[in-house]
Amino acid sequence: MADTFKDAPFQAVQVDSLVVLKIAKHCSSAFPTTATGSIVGMDQNNLLEVTNTFPFPSVDNTTADSHQNDASAIAAAAPRQKSNLTYQNEMIRHLKEVNVDANNVGWYTSATMGNFVNLSFIENQYHYQKDNNATVALVYDASKSSQGNLTLRAFRLTSTFMTAYKEGKFTTDVLQKSKLSFRDIIAELPVSIHNSHLLTSFLHQIPSHPVDEEVEPPTSLADIERDQVKPPLDPSIDTLDLAIDPFLEKTCDLLLESIESHYTDLNNFQFYQRQLGREQAKISQWQAKRKAENAQRAVSKQAPLPEDEWQRLFKLPQEPSRLEGMLNAKQVEQYSKQVDGFTANISAKMFAVRENLLPQ
Incomplete structure (x- = not known):
């Protein structure tokens, strides 16, 4: 992790609890449509402090298609739109007037089951x-x-990745020279939630709920031995449920979709390789034929024909960008980590009752 963060100006992110509540409210109200907004704060002592946030203006459904995918695409591209940049600068100016941290430190977005690694996310973060x-x-x-x-x-x-994205070349040769893989696209930073001292003091002063009944102190040792000890919590059998987590099923479905997209991108690249091989075979045949003609013309003491004329006659296919395939691979890795986290508890339960599941 240290190698990943060595080029970062900070090593961790600290988010105020009020910012978390604002982000959660905005994303939950817009669910399942993507929600985006701007965050402000300051960077000091290798720690990025996020102290305030505000959402980007939502798009009116009357001016855009009512389909969910279209609304999500418009919302996902909101952080880099000119109108929202003007709105962001105006909001930051108002925050300065009330003496609040007004340094833009990035943006936030909502996700569904960890599905956020896409080209729109990369473009937004690169823009900032x-x-x-x-x-x-x-x-x-x-x-x-x-x-x-x-x-x-x-x-x-x-x-x-910033250097490679600035050049805009994600060909096989460039990736091999730069040794860039899907693991080097984004780096995750640790996040901590912070409460102000005033809020912490207030939370400690909140009175607790009164007990349901008054507890009479025992008068003798016999009272203690006679009365049963009350359990602190009611027993729950929910933890013994062997049903498969619905979030695990949904994550597996999304994982299969990402793998299919990865294979589609791989098939497109293999088609390019076949096209390139056919064109290179035609060029080799033409060059061999031209060399034979020049040899005959040399015997006849005639001027040789140009051998670089193939560049005008043949056009090599352009290699497709490998960026989409890298993003699919990164998304597959995110889904795999989620599946690993979901299956930890389920595997333990299945292991505990495996004798009952095996055929007799």
């Missing part, structure tokens, strides 16, 4: 990071957080 290296992208998974498990992650593009 090329002008200000101290920026980060916060990803809030609304579907997983709805089950009571807060999922807020921070990502930034690596310097190696």
Whole structure:
């Protein structure tokens, strides 16, 4: 992890609890449509502090298609639109007037089951990071957080990928020379939630709920031995449920879709290789024929014909970009990590009852 963060201006991200609540409310209200917004704060002592946030204006359905995919695509591209950049600068100016941290430190987006590694995410983060290296992208998974498990992650593009994306060449030769793989696209930073001292003091001063009944102190040792000890919590058998987690099934479906997309991209590249091989075979035949003609013309003491004329007669196919395939591979890795996390508890339960599941 240290090698990944050595080029980053900070090593961790600290998010205020109020920012987390604002992001969670915006993403949950827009679910399942993608929600995006801007985050502000400051970078100090190798720590990026996110102290405030505001959402980007939503698109009116009357001016755009009502389909969910179209609305999500428009919302995903919102961080780099000119109108939203103007809105962001205006909001930052207002924050400065009230003496609030007004340094733009990146943006946030919502995700569904960890599905966020796509070209739009890369373009948005590159748009922020090329002008200000101290920026980060916060990803809030609304579907997983709805089950009571807060999922807020921070990502930034690596310097190696930033250089390659600036050149815009993701061919096989360039990737081999730069040794760039799908693991080097984005780097995840640790995220911590921070409460102000005033809020912490307030939480400690909140009175607890009164007990249901008054507890009478025992008068003798016989009272203690006679009365049964009350359990602190009611027993629950939910943890013994052997049903497959529905989130695991959905993640597996998304994993299969990403693998199919990866194979589609691989088939396109193999088609390019076959086309390139056919064209190179034609060029070799033409060059051999031209050399034979020049040899005959040399015997007849005639001027030789140009041998580089094949560049005008033949056109080599252009190699497709490997960026889409790299993003699919990165998304497959994200889904695989989620499946690994889901199956930990299920595998333990199955192992405990395996004797009952085996045929007699």
